[in-house]
Ligand SMILES: Nc1ncnc2c1ncn2[C@@H]1O[C@H](COP(=O)(O)OP(=O)(O)OP(=O)(O)O)[C@@H](O)[C@H]1O
């Protein structure tokens with residue numbers, strides 16, 4: 001099933017939590033909403049699920065307008081941000097609950113609960129209570145509970161936030177595999193950029209009730225269209241400059257007497273711009289170097305074996321550089337060096 005939001009606005013009193021949200025999710029797509037705390041992620045999910053009716057705008061499932069359809073008629077599975085399981089019910093009963101209230105016959109309930117528990121590999125734990133399970137297992141019960149109703153749309157709200165780092169990475173793969181196998185249209189909310197980059201088909205980056213950009217992980221990382229997306233996803237060096245010209249696909253930018261080139265990722269309405277590049281796109285050399293060059297002094301350098309991280313103080317501010325697979329120490333504190341980076345790895349933002 002396809003999902004489409006069109007110009008959705010939602011107020012809480014005078015406060016506008018969603019300021020006109022539009023996006024479309026394809027059938028079977030794993031679509032992420034990524035953004036800082038309070039930007040409106042959960043509110044968006046609640047609009048999709050039907051717990052909130054938008055003050056303006058429309059929600060469509062395929063071509064059906066469901067804006068005013070109550071939640072129980074939407075056939076949605078949801079894992080809530082705080083996936084409260086009922087502590088006095090066994091795993092089986094937690095998962096069966098949604099089917100019981102729909103009045104399904106006992107035999108069908110048994111079959112579907114078994115199917116859902118197998119999906120999340122918890123068949124052996126059906127008789128346990130939630131407090132007898134690990135965090136990851138409880139997480140999977142919540143997932144089974146959402147999937148058992150065979151929803152056409154799956155909504156996941158920070159489903160891994162209560163897990164430790166290692167389990168989180170395991171569960172990422174597991175959810176991705178499951179989603180892929182079931183081909184179920186999924187909206188996954190997180191504020192964890194690595195979760196979004198590593199799992200998503202596409203991501204909508206949200207801030208302050210608005211969508212800042214929608215794209216594939218590669219598009220968002222390589223071609224962020226504004227400063228918020230550039231700095232929210234991954235690390236980036238960013239400087240203020242002035243647009244002074246064009247050279248083919250490149251914009252030429254002056255940074256206090258120094259000229260650098262980069263790729264504009266959006267319309268540039270005025271000459272004040274930002275120049276940005278990722279730490280891993282630059283390297284530190286003692287002399288020479290083509291492309292863009294910024295001179296400076298090494299502030300600090302840390303060697304990790306697999307990489308060396310160098311901070312260079314330039315006239316424009318501190319630059320972070322990460323060089324992978326170093327064959328020896330590249331830079332030491334106090335040295336004069338040149339930070340070099342390719343114009344095609346440099347972006348110019350309004
Ligand atoms: N029921 C409500 N009444 C009043 N304000 C609300 C209500 N629900 C959410 N808000 C406000 O709307 C904004 C968006 O909230 P929302 O829960 O959607 O954020 P979020 O992006 O999910 O954040 P987090 O990452 O912290 O879960 C917040 O400023 C919040 O305080």
Ligand SMILES: [Mg+2]
Pocket residue numbers: 041042043081157
């Ligand atoms: Mg939330």
